[in-house]
Amino acid sequence: xxxxxxxxxxxxDREAIRxxxxxxxxxxxxxxxxxxxxxxxxxxxxxxxxxxxxxGAKGHSALRKxxxxxxxxxxxxxxxxxxxxxxxxxxxxxxCYLDLHSANHNMQFIGAGHYADAYVKVKGExxxxxxxxxxxxFDEQPPAPLPKPRRASTPKLGR
Numbered sequence: 541x542x543x544x545x546x547x548x549x550x551x552x553d554r555e556a557i558r559x560x561x562x563x564x565x566x567x568x569x570x571x572x573x574x575x576x577x578x579x580x581x582x583x584x585x586x587x588x589x590x591x592x593x594x595x596g597a598k599g600h601s602a603l604r605k606x607x608x609x610x611x612x613x614x615x616x617x618x619x620x621x622x623x624x625x626x627x628x629x630x631x632x633x634x635x636c637y638l639d640l641h642s643a644n645h646n647m648q649f650i651g652a653g654h655y656a657d658a659y660v661k662v663k664g665e666x667x668x669x670x671x672x673x674x675x676x677x678f679d680e681q682p683p684a685p686l687p688k689p690r691r692a693s694t695p696k697l698g699r
């Protein structure tokens with residue numbers, strides 16, 4: 541391959557990898573569990589850590605069960621700031637950041653965090669090999685709204 545061919549392939553790989561978290565969020569929004577699972581390699585895994593606890597799943601069957609349970613809270617993710625490193629030989633790694641809202645609670649903010657991803661190219665298609673989410677904040681239900689401030693009574697002016 542020429543240098544130009546290598547550069548073109550790197551651009552194509554980056555774009556395909558950049559698309560994975562976007563498609564992942566789209567599937568979560570649409571409650572498309574099969575779509576989420578198809579984004580992972582057969583032995584792909586997901587893990588989530590928050591305040592010293594960790595949960596997750598490995599392999600398509602376990603991932604399907606994990607997401608079936610996890611999507612019950614109505615998460616609506618907004619992903620951003622995706623950084624990708626091509627590691628060569630059909631491997632790559634990346635980070636992206638998440639703001640999370642709840643469809644079950646009028647789209648209130650329920651969390652934030654970041655993903656550390658490992659990607660693998662399987663039969664010409666990029667997949668998640670590992671997706672590790674670290675929650676900086678995660679509330680299954682948003683906090684109760686703050687009470688509305690009371691208006692101070694306005695003294696009546698005399699004539």
